Amino acid sequence: MDLRGLLPLVIGLNIAAVAVFYSRFAETDLAAQVKTQIETVLESFINPNSINSKSVSCGLIPVPEYILLSSRVVLPNGIQPAAIHISGGKIIKVSSSTAMHGPEVIDFKDSVIMPGVIDVHAHLNEPGREDWEGLTTGTAAAAAGGVTTLVDMPLNSFPVTTVRSRLEEKQMLAEKKSLVNVAHWAGLTPDNAADHQVLADLVAAGALGFKSFMSPSGIDDFPNVGAADIAAALPFLKSAGVPYFVHAEFVTEVPLSEGLPTSYETYLSSRPPKFEQDAIELLIKLLDEDNTTAAPGFVLHIAHLSDSGCLPLIKAAVDRGLPVSVETCAHYLSFSSHHIADGQTLFKCAPPIRDEPNRKALLSAVLDGRISVVTSDHSPAPPSLKQLDTGDFIKAWGGISGLQYLLPATWTALKAEGG
Ligand SMILES: [Zn+2]
Missing domain, CATH: 3.20.20.140 (Metal-dependent hydrolases)
Structure with a gap:
């Protein structure tokens, strides 16, 4: 990506990284898996010798496809409820319907989801x-x-x-x-x-x-x-x-x-x-x-x-x-x-x-x-x-x-x- 072209932007889309603030995970199996991954990464900071390259992937979410929900997603046309569909580390779709449940849906409630x-x-x-x-x-x-x-x-x-x-x-x-x-x-x-x-x-x-x-x-x-x-x-x-x-x-x-x-x-x-x-x-x-x-x-x-x-x-x-x-x-x-x-x-x-x-x-x-x-x-x-x-x-x-x-x-x- 040529960052020179992004200079005028305060906030730019960084496709691989969706920043999530003040997170409150829903009680799902996926949330539990994410928690384990976070603990593994934190442990690697505290004790660098514990790093096992096979167990720590570069992302924190351990499945290739998942959906993030929030009542406040920052989109080009404003801040609104949305579902962000992610596959292979990329956003493939943003939909306005948030009525969905399942093990690969993480609901961040009213926490903000926005580009990095x-x-x-x-x-x-x-x-x-x-x-x-x-x-x-x-x-x-x-x-x-x-x-x-x-x-x-x-x-x-x-x-x-x-x-x-x-x-x-x-x-x-x-x-x-x-x-x-x-x-x-x-x-x-x-x-x-x-x-x-x-x-x-x-x-x-x-x-x-x-x-x-x-x-x-x-x-x-x-x-x-x-x-x-x-x-x-x-x-x-x-x-x-x-x-x-x-x-x-x-x-x-x-x-x-x-x-x-x-x-x-x-x-x-x-x-x-x-x-x-x-x-x-x-x-x-x-x-x-x-x-x-x-x-x-x-x-x-x-x-x-x-x-x-x-x-x-x-x-x-x-x-x-x-x-x-x-x-x-x-x-x-x-x-x-x-x-x-x-x-x-x-x-x-x-x-x-x-x-x-x-x-x-x-x-x-x-x-x-x-x-x-x-x-x-x-x-x-x-x-x-x-x-x-x-x-x-x-x-x-x-x-x-x-x-x-x-x-x-x-x-x-x-x-x-x-x-
Ligand atoms: Zn300075």
């Missing part, structure tokens, strides 16, 4: 920073949250993913250790921005596209790009037809706040909306100045938008036919600055979570399609780096660990807005 979620923005940190988090726990969190495919960022692994050999190492690890489908973005930094052969090698090896920072990334070996680097890379990115993710904050000096470092307001005032607006204006200007014909698949993708004030800028660019897309994250849709108590550095991310009117504006942009992607931007770090003991927002690592909650948090926030 695709999260195109997560930091899994392996290799090199498994003490921050690695593939095993990161992809387990994804599976627990209904994410069946995720795309890993080129940092904060060590080394970063800016050359082909590093990408291949990541691919091998993912193949061995991941519990869900994992694909990769490559890094675009001042070191490789003008070296189109290095970029082409990364695409040939399977990178879905590239990611850059316009502000310091927090990782010394992943420096941010400047306008000249972006201008040098654009002809390749457009010709290759690959997405270009950008952390769009253009950091300039702001007057130092006299507030306490444990106050969220102190951190918030250090990263004003102007940083996002300046970066997006510059990106649009660079797109305007580049005359390369964009192959299908190229899009300049603004990662994790926090400032809703940028939406008119982005819409104007899209209306002019520029290939621009934008994402926001579950935490920007779920929290606003007044939720964040002093010292609660778990909420620190960049760009920062802003005020309640901003949150509402982001929600309405997701609902009307101006924002087409919602991601987790899952970015774990050890407790010491989050400064949990001091509550110092200025020193704390900027990143929120929320992969497992991407779907429920987004669902809850949008539903509260009438979505």
Whole structure:
């Protein structure tokens, strides 16, 4: 499957994997068999030596044909009661009649059944920073949250993913250790921005596209790009037809706040909306100045938008036919600055979570399609780096660990807005 074509989708159909949440199994023979399979798989996690390849199949349901029932199945025409007929690992039919019983029918009652979620923005940190988090726990969190495919960022692994050999190492690890489908973005930094052969090698090896920072990334070996680097890379990115993710904050000096470092307001005032607006204006200007014909698949993708004030800028660019897309994250849709108590550095991310009117504006942009992607931007770090003991927002690592909650948090926030 070519994942590049799926970028605009928050939730995509992953035929082999149907995510089932808050499961309540019916009392059937099949449910008992599934329970045994789950226990076998769990045992294999607790005691890897117990794995018997003959007894653990890749799916948890031990028969080739079965039917899943729910009063809330997410379908293209809405959420409704349905029966999903599965054969050989594939959905062969979805019917509206749910009046059926039998040993191969599993009734999930009013639990939701939907396609697996695709999260195109997560930091899994392996290799090199498994003490921050690695593939095993990161992809387990994804599976627990209904994410069946995720795309890993080129940092904060060590080394970063800016050359082909590093990408291949990541691919091998993912193949061995991941519990869900994992694909990769490559890094675009001042070191490789003008070296189109290095970029082409990364695409040939399977990178879905590239990611850059316009502000310091927090990782010394992943420096941010400047306008000249972006201008040098654009002809390749457009010709290759690959997405270009950008952390769009253009950091300039702001007057130092006299507030306490444990106050969220102190951190918030250090990263004003102007940083996002300046970066997006510059990106649009660079797109305007580049005359390369964009192959299908190229899009300049603004990662994790926090400032809703940028939406008119982005819409104007899209209306002019520029290939621009934008994402926001579950935490920007779920929290606003007044939720964040002093010292609660778990909420620190960049760009920062802003005020309640901003949150509402982001929600309405997701609902009307101006924002087409919602991601987790899952970015774990050890407790010491989050400064949990001091509550110092200025020193704390900027990143929120929320992969497992991407779907429920987004669902809850949008539903509260009438979505
Ligand atoms: Zn990120």
